[in-house]
Structure formats: C-alpha cells, structure tokens
Amino acid sequence: MALRLLKVPTLATAVFASSGFYLFNRRLDFNDLSLIRFGRAAATTAVISYDYLTAFKYVEYGTEEYWALKSKVHQRSAERLRDLCCSNRGTFIKVGQHLGALDYLLPEEYTSTLKVLHSQAPQSSMEEIEQVIREELGKELPELFAFFDETPQGAASLAQVHKAVLHDGRTVAVKVQHPKVQRQSSKDILVMEVLLRGVRWLFPDFAFMWLVEEAKKNMPLELDFLNEGHNSEMISKKLSHLTFLKVPAIHWDLSTKRVLTMEFAEGGQVNDREYMKEHDINVNEISEKLGKMYSEMIFIHGFVHCDPHPGNVLVRKGQNSNQTEIVLLDHGLYQTLSKSTSQKTHNWEPRTTECTVPSANWTQPACTLKTAFINKTKHMIRGCSCRLRMTNVQLPSAAQLAFRGFPQSQIHLGRKKTNPYASECLAIQSYMRQHI
Incomplete structure (x- = not known):
C-alpha cells in the first residue's frame, strides 16, 4: 500500500513536468486562453456596469455636478475598455477601433480614448510571420522574395504589412494575418455577445447590440484576404475613369486567405498636413477628390469602401505627372447598397x-x-x-x-x-x- 501511495505523487510530478515541457515548447501565451480572455472581458464589463449603476446615486440629474461626474465616469470607463482591447487584442482591438470612429453616436470621452487603438495594434514576431507564409504559400521566404523587410510598414488589429522585393525586382507589400486571429475571432465574438446581452439586461436603453451582429457578419469577410483582393479589383474597375485614384494591383500567385501580396504604394496619410505641405499637396483639392470618389461609390455604384480611416487613405504626387493622387488601401470590407438605399443609383x-x-x-x-x-x-x-x-x-x-x-x-x-x-x-x- 505504501509503495502505491508513493507512486501517486511520482506520477503527478511526471505529468506536471511533461505538461510544463509541452507548454514551454509550444510557447503558450496565457492571453490566448479563452478562459483568461473571457475572465478579463467579464471583469471589465462588471466594473464599468457597477460604476454607471452607483456613481449617480447622490447627485441630482441635470445639475452641473451631474454632468461633470458623468464625464468622469465616461472617461474612466473608456480607459478600462481601451485597456481590455489592448490586452485581448485581435477582434477586441478591431471592435474598439470601430467604436473610436463613432463620433456621431458615442460621448467624446469614448471616441478620443479609443482612437489611440489605430496606432496601438499588436505586432506578430518575425518567426510567426514566417510560419504563416510557410503554411499558406508552401515555401520559405528566400524562395519567394529577394528581400523581405522584417520591420512592418504598419500593424493593424488583424494583420501587418511588410515591404518586400520579388526576384524580378518589383517592390511589393505583403499583408500577413496575425497567426491567432482566425482561431480566436469566433470565440471573441461569442464572449462579446454574452456580455453585451448582460449589459442590456442591466440597462434596457443600451442600444449597441448591433455591434455584435456587424462583427458576426463582417469578421469572416475581413479575415479572407482573397475577398479583399477581389474587392480591390472591383472598385478599381468601377472607378477606373478617376485618374487620381490608385488601387494597388494584386499578385494572385502570392496571395491566399491569410496572405495578400500587392503592389507597393507610398504616400502620406490623408490627415498628415505636414506631409501635404512638404509635398505641395493642396488640402482642398484632396477634399474635393475624396468627396467625388465616395459620392460615386454611394450614388452611382452602390459599392462602398467601409474602412476609410487615415491609415487606409494615402495622398501623394503622381510619379509620372504632377497630379495629386489618392491611394486607397484595405479593401476587406465593402457595403453593397440596395437600389432603394442608393436612390436608384443608375439614374x-x-x-x-x-x-x-x-x-x-x-x-x-x-x-x-x-x-x-x-x-x-x-x-x-x-x-x-x-x-x-x-x-x-x-x-x-x-x-x-x-x-x-x-x-x-x-x-x-x-x-x-x-x-x-x-x-x-x-x-x-x-x-x-x-x-x-
């Protein structure tokens, strides 16, 4: 009996040690565990909800004190939400970025706080990028590219972009999906839905359940880079008569659902006034061209680019002319308007x-x-x-x-x-x- 009892801790120790060795080899990040991600989101939701439920108990509605306190509650809640997005990354950052753009719906404290998520997207390591490219294209980097810049040109919530040079000398941009986003996205959306339903139960006037429905519909589209490539070719064809608009061409032989290789395009962000001043780009001219471009999308074609934040709209002087050009990037999400919505656009x-x-x-x-x-x-x-x-x-x-x-x-x-x-x-x- 004593011998058997001695075997139990010995076996447990062996199991624990082998599990630890396995996890070490897999380099498990605890942020990837669904339980951790759900717990963090649930705790943040609970704290924010409790704050709104209790903060105004002893303050008379409509007074200066009430509005000042409400602004403070908005601010600290927005900061908690931002920290949650930064910790859980992926889909959470994508939704946070979307909330940061809702100036016409959310209090200023939320939009100004969440806007920083556009510049705080996570970066994947070079090892992770190589692994995704190897899995998707079936070759090592040196076989595909003569040069591959390890420093990303930009990192977004779902992917990051690297500059590379093909063996024939052409410069390209390679958009590579973060390795864990595909696996986590559906679980993250489910977590958001459960928590937001709880918030709506506490606050019947809460009117943001549509965010979950939008995420359910749009996330699979944005995670399919082949869909993005087809969208870019479609809008390029529809707006081909706008000589100032440049949409990078797709290299289909080096593109899959998780890797998109396209023509490399340089330029300054559309909100970078210093860049425009330095390159003699007229701000009013850019404004008029943007208006014309989006007006045709809406009223003529009913096919509208849905992510026009500054990082996706570049401006530059034409390479072979002095014409001011607009470069439109990130075509993962488009909205197709019905005839009634687009006012029968063919007329x-x-x-x-x-x-x-x-x-x-x-x-x-x-x-x-x-x-x-x-x-x-x-x-x-x-x-x-x-x-x-x-x-x-x-x-x-x-x-x-x-x-x-x-x-x-x-x-x-x-x-x-x-x-x-x-x-x-x-x-x-x-x-x-x-x-x-």
Whole structure:
C-alpha cells in the first residue's frame, strides 16, 4: 500500500513536468486562453456596469455636478475598455477601433480614448510571420522574395504589412494575418455577445447590440484576404475613369486567405498636413477628390469602401505627372447598397460645377458646392462635396444659383450630429428649395 501511495505523487510530478515541457515548447501565451480572455472581458464589463449603476446615486440629474461626474465616469470607463482591447487584442482591438470612429453616436470621452487603438495594434514576431507564409504559400521566404523587410510598414488589429522585393525586382507589400486571429475571432465574438446581452439586461436603453451582429457578419469577410483582393479589383474597375485614384494591383500567385501580396504604394496619410505641405499637396483639392470618389461609390455604384480611416487613405504626387493622387488601401470590407438605399443609383449622373449661395455682404460665398449628382428622371440635386466659408449665414432675398430648371430640387448638405454648421446647412437647404 505504501509503495502505491508513493507512486501517486511520482506520477503527478511526471505529468506536471511533461505538461510544463509541452507548454514551454509550444510557447503558450496565457492571453490566448479563452478562459483568461473571457475572465478579463467579464471583469471589465462588471466594473464599468457597477460604476454607471452607483456613481449617480447622490447627485441630482441635470445639475452641473451631474454632468461633470458623468464625464468622469465616461472617461474612466473608456480607459478600462481601451485597456481590455489592448490586452485581448485581435477582434477586441478591431471592435474598439470601430467604436473610436463613432463620433456621431458615442460621448467624446469614448471616441478620443479609443482612437489611440489605430496606432496601438499588436505586432506578430518575425518567426510567426514566417510560419504563416510557410503554411499558406508552401515555401520559405528566400524562395519567394529577394528581400523581405522584417520591420512592418504598419500593424493593424488583424494583420501587418511588410515591404518586400520579388526576384524580378518589383517592390511589393505583403499583408500577413496575425497567426491567432482566425482561431480566436469566433470565440471573441461569442464572449462579446454574452456580455453585451448582460449589459442590456442591466440597462434596457443600451442600444449597441448591433455591434455584435456587424462583427458576426463582417469578421469572416475581413479575415479572407482573397475577398479583399477581389474587392480591390472591383472598385478599381468601377472607378477606373478617376485618374487620381490608385488601387494597388494584386499578385494572385502570392496571395491566399491569410496572405495578400500587392503592389507597393507610398504616400502620406490623408490627415498628415505636414506631409501635404512638404509635398505641395493642396488640402482642398484632396477634399474635393475624396468627396467625388465616395459620392460615386454611394450614388452611382452602390459599392462602398467601409474602412476609410487615415491609415487606409494615402495622398501623394503622381510619379509620372504632377497630379495629386489618392491611394486607397484595405479593401476587406465593402457595403453593397440596395437600389432603394442608393436612390436608384443608375439614374444619377455626376456633374462637377460650382453652385454658390452668396453671403449677406456679397463679398464671399457662404457655401460652395463643388460636386453634385443630377437625377435624370426626378430632377433632383444631391450635393456631395461642400464647404461652408462663414459660420453665420444670413441669406439674401435673391441668389444666383446653378442648376436652374429643377423645380423639385433638393440639396442635402449634412446631418445635424456630424456637421458643425448644421443650422447653416438647413438654412441654405430651405432657401434653395424655395428659389431654385
């Protein structure tokens, strides 16, 4: 009996030691364990929920003290959410980035805090990158590329991009998916759904369950790089007449679901004013071209690029001309609009002109509408690119307006929540409806 009892701890020690050796060889990161990731997310959700439930107990609603306290609760909750995204990475960072772009829905404390996730995406090690390329393309790096820069050009929530040179001398960008994202994404989305349902039970007015539905629908598309390649070729073909737009060509022989090899494109981010100043790029020209490009996507083709953050929109001077160019990257997610949504886009005809509503003193225009789309059957005008030059618009009794002859014309100049000059827009809209 004593001998048998001695064998038990000996066996346990052997099992423990062999397990430890196995985990060491696999280089297991505890952040990859579903239990750890779920526990971290659940704890953060519980703390944030408790904060909102208890913080306002002794403060009268609507007072200055109430609003000041609410801002503080928003801020510390946003910081907790940011830390969770940075710890769990992958899908969590992707959703956090999406939340950071919802300026028109979320409090400023959330959007300003979560915006940093665009520059804090995790990086995979070179060993991990080589492993993914080996699994997907079946060859080692030296067999595929004459040069492969180990320092990534950029890292995102789902992948990172490396500059490389093919054996024929062409420079390419190689987008490689983080090795663990594919495996973790479905579990992470399930965790988010469970926790958000709990939040909605606590706070019936919580209206963000749609985030989970969007993630369920979009994440598989974004994790399929072949889908991204096909999207890029489709938008390049649809907008081929826009000579200022550059979409990198895909190298299909070096592309799979987890590796995408494309033409390398240089440029500065669209929000980098210093780069544009240094390279003599006109900011207003870029704004007008962006307006025209996205207007055609929405009103003409009903096929819209859905991730236009600054890292995916580059600007540069043309290599063979002095024309200002826009480089559009990351085509993983597009929205196809229905005919009703895109206003039966086949009836919309683009027309670039200048439609001016004068200001009260007639010294400069209050609003200049650079691009419009004319509906050929309903005689409607939809403004696509406008800029207001005065903060206070007092409309005169008469104005010289372009596009005469459209008695039922409508001008759409922006939504109240997203346009700082919404009241001026509404005044101009009303005026133009009466006088065109």
